[in-house]
Amino acid sequence: MFKSVEEVIQKFEKLDYIIGRRAATVVYLAARLEKPLLVEGPAGVGKTELAKVMAAALGVELIRLQCYEGLDEAKALYEWEYGKQMLYTQILKDKIGEIICDAPDLPSAIDRISAEDEVFFSERFLLPRPILRAVTSDHPILLLVDEVDKSDSEFEAFLLEVLSEYQVSVPEIGTIKAKHTPLCVLTSNNTREMSDAIKRRCLHLYLDFPDPETEARIITSREPDVGKKLAEQIVEYVAALRKRDLKKSPSISESLDWSRALVLLNIETLGQEIVDETINVLLKYEGDIRKAAKIYSELEEQKRKNAEPAGE
Amino acid sequence: MRDRIQEFIAILRRNGLRISTAEKIELFRALDLIDPADPDQFRAAFSATIVKSKWDSKTFERLYDLYFFGAHDVLKEMTAKVSASLFPDEEDFERMLASIGEAENRGAFIDLDELSRALLTNDSAKLEELIRAAALKAGISEIRNFLQQGRYTLDILNNLGIDSVAERMGLAPGLMDGRGAGENVDIEKVRDFVAQQLQGLKDAVAEYVKRELEKYNLAERQKYMLDNLEERSFVSFNQDEIIRMKQTLEEMARKLKEKISLKRKKKKRGRFSLQRTLRANQVHGGAPFKLIFDDKEIDRPSIIVLCDISDSVRNASRFMLQFVYLLSDLFSKVRSFVFVDDIGEITHLFREREINDAIDYAFRGQIIDVRRRSDFGNSFAEFNREFGSLVDHRTSVIILGDARNNYRDPCEWALAEISRKARAVLWLNPESPKAWNFGDSVMFQYSKHCKVVREVRNLRQLREFVDELMLGART
Secondary structure (H helix, E strand, O other), X not given: OOOOHHHHHHHHHHOOOOOOHHHHHHHHHHHHXXXXXXXXXXXXOOHHHHHHHHHHHHOOEEEEEEOOXXXXXXXXXXXXXXXXXXXXXXXXXXXXHHHHHOOOOHHHHHHHHHHOHHHHOOHHHEEEXXXXXXXXXXXXXXXXXXXXXXXXXXXXXXHHHHHHHOEEEEOOOEEEEOOOOOEEEEEEOOOOOOOHHHHHHOEEEEOOOOOHHHHHHHHHHHOOOOOHHHHHHHHHHHHHHHHOOOOOOOOHXXXXXXHHHHHHOOOOOOOHHHHHHXXXXXXXXXXXXXXXXXXXXXXXXHHHHHHOOOOO | OHHHHHHHHHHHHHXXXXXXXXXXXXXXXXXXHOXXXXXXXXXXXXXXXXXXXXXXXXXXXXXXXXXXXXXXXXXXXXXXXXXXXXXXXXXXXXXXXXXXXXXXXXXXXXXXXXXXXXXXXXXXXXXXXXXXXXXXXXXXXXXXXXXXXXXXXXXXXXXXXXXXXXXXXXHHHHHHHHOOOOOOOOHHHHHHHHHHHXXXXXXXXHHHHHHHHHHHHHHHHHHXXXXXXXHOEHHHOOXXXXXXXXXXXXXXXXXXXXXXXXXXXXXXXXXXXXXXXXXXXXXXXXXXXXXXXXXXXXXXXEEEEEEEOOHHHHHHHHHHXXXXXXXXXXXXXXEEEEEOOOEEEOHHHHHHOOHHHHHHXXXXXXXXXXXXXXXHHHHHHHHHHHHHHHOOOOEEEXXXXXXXXXXXXXXXXXXXXXXXXXXXXXXXXXXXXXXXXXXXXXXXXXXXXXXXXXXXXXXXXXXXXXXXXXXXXXX
């Protein structure tokens, strides 16, 4: 358990994740108040990573549920292993025959079989999916519900139930209540708004693109081969790109990819040519790429103007 | 402190944030866990527990700054001004304050009231408290417009007892002298300081009132914006506003998309499919453990949009194109065209460029010449010639224009041809129906070939039209 906001920041940094004070405070609150945490923000800004690092920092196992459209309760909670049940039934045909062979009539035969119900609907044949695993875990865990905005509203309603009571009902077995309240982190790319009910249940963190200094630190810590000067040039340019109206602004993972690419090409400083040649690592849409080249030359122009001594 | 926070929450609620009691309780629990002196932690506690959407976030940031730094900021400014004018050297100022402090410790000011003492010793925390209390007494929460500022300022100053304070402050230098203040004290300077502080206080109160007004009226302004935005006619927007509207349009489009996908989902399941069920259940020996249904074919209309981009209709077209583009997920195919007296396709622009950029490009005259006068007839004829093959029985053709043909040939046959081939022709006219058929408008002639002719002069009507379009798609 985190004892303070500072501890969160330090532990995260040890795990190579540079976190801002505000975000660290929210993480701290989520852990202490034992409330689920909803992390929203643009793609590639480190939301999933945050959950992973949080689990590592707390020393708990991470259980991940990846959401997609059409994800339903069954796939998230549990499934019966029909195949196995069928197989066992076949193999045990003889034994079953023995049990009912001296039954006088059909109803009593059925009674005898139902008496053995628990055998076939026991945990032996239950395939636990992430949420059931989270609830039945013997030790504390962190449940990551990734890209929850991709799921539909029925799934959200189910999720809400789980998050409220931390218990699930398996009709054949009964209600299973979590031994340890799992820490939950939900991530969303904001492709749609979550329902009010979920939002109220969770603490909210909006993770945005970092400021240039922080981003430079992230780059140099993840890619030690990137020189300080190059890192500064990279973040300056990326920051300028994000201010423009691009179809898809470059995310942190993309700026890291670009840094890596530049290191592989032995580039020490940025130049118009290099930008033109490698920009497709950073930007993915044709229209954006075309704009980007222009933006770089504008940026250079601006820097030259600022560097000129006043009163020329 | 708790009262301050309760008050702040009340202000947030007034400004449109829906904060439930449970969330409020959570906020207090969170505040108990963090270090309130750390501004980052303090702010984070709020934003984590009560700010849950992007829209709320903007309002919250603004109000947070106004509320928690309102009076404090103002007083800091006041001090800065005073010290700058009296003591070019900051050290002198500190020394003077120190000597006043010594005098206070020696009990020189024991008979003075709270306010005078706070002013003398420059105790901004105390001053803030006093101003706030006086403001509350004056009923500052009722302030409604800028004309009332003067009155409230006066009321607050009276509640503070400014006149008697002025008198008593005047005595202060004497008090210091009398009780044996240090020799380094320049009594004249202290006198000046006192005078400055009094003036500064008046300024501070005025500024405080101004900020309170801003705070309480933020709600009104925002409400006006949101409510009336939908009702404002397209022509009333200027370029700037249209660009800023982008977020509102996205919001509208998103809500519409959700509503429609929700309706669609309910009907997604089609008939039971024997083949697929058997195949999927082979692993279970053919016993149907899992039932598979056919997916009902989602009826997505395919639409073609023709937008008149002559001056008179430009804004409406801009909104129409933006909206259609934002909703493109709902349609199986969208192709957009612009015309004045000639027609050109702009579908590819949306793929290559950002939406506003694409529209600007088209409007600048890069696709067709926009400086001409409208010729609907020729535009339709051209459309038939070049793009007629795009229209089939699944396509809905939406035309946005005022049907003002400048007394040119309306070429009804062209529109008739389109109408014959298409599933439906829907005409959106940004003019009031009363104006149709006056002057050079040929709406009447064109309406013969249209399934629906609608007035669309504001966002609400545009939204309602699209809503109906989607519902009607299944019929």
